[in-house]
Amino acid sequence: MFEPFKVEALSTFASDIDGVIILVTILVGFWFFVAQAALIGFCIHFRHRDGHKAQYIAGDKKSETRWITIPLALIVTCDVFIAMADGPVWKKVKEHRPEPDRIVRVIAQQWAWTFVHPGQDEKLGTPDDITTTGDLHVEVNKVYHFELSSRDVLHSFSVPVFRLKQDAIPGRTIVGWFEATGTGTYDIQCTEICGIGHGLMPARIQIETPEQHAAWVSERSQTLLASTTSLRAGQE
Ligand SMILES: [Cu+2]
Incomplete structure (x- = not known):
């Protein structure tokens, strides 16, 4: 086929x-x-x-x-x-963008993807945000808005299983949306030639059940809390 x-x-x-x-x-x-x-x-x-x-x-x-x-x-x-x-x-x-259940930030750069997820408060832009490189974690059957930006040159955010593709343009934040209908781990690709390492910037999207996603957010929040606490202790 x-x-x-x-x-x-x-x-x-x-x-x-x-x-x-x-x-x-x-x-x-x-x-x-x-x-x-x-x-x-x-x-x-x-x-x-x-x-x-x-x-x-x-x-x-x-x-x-x-x-x-x-x-x-x-x-x-x-x-x-x-x-x-x-x-x-x-x-x-x-x-037409449906009202979001969650918002994530997607940042492209030569040659990696950074993702900022809301933490346990479900809000982006707060101290418990979870930042990852190369792994975007989303929950199935939830409407996500993504805020896409680039730190350097033109890139393109492509998630083939979603049939989603959006250029990332330096100096602009472009908002798009998706709602996943199935779970699993799938490819994210840059689909704009962005320099010699273009082929070396793959990432993955992990589409999780509500339980899996809550467990991941909770685990990452604990790690974040532990590292912040030890950093503060080191400064005192
Ligand atoms: Cu790129």
């Missing part, structure tokens, strides 16, 4: 995006084969052979321009179908 379809679809909008990709593939694939068949057919039909000179046809007669205008009209009609299918999906994924 075609490789992209082996990637599981684990977000609330993944199947919508797959639907648009399948539609575009079918329409473009159909016209690709029609165009190639016409090209090869004309090459054979108008070729040079004994007693028959090869023809150069500029296509400026009215009867010949139909070979351009009719396919153009048909292809534009297909474009209209694609626009009708992708408009609502774009709106759902990029324009």
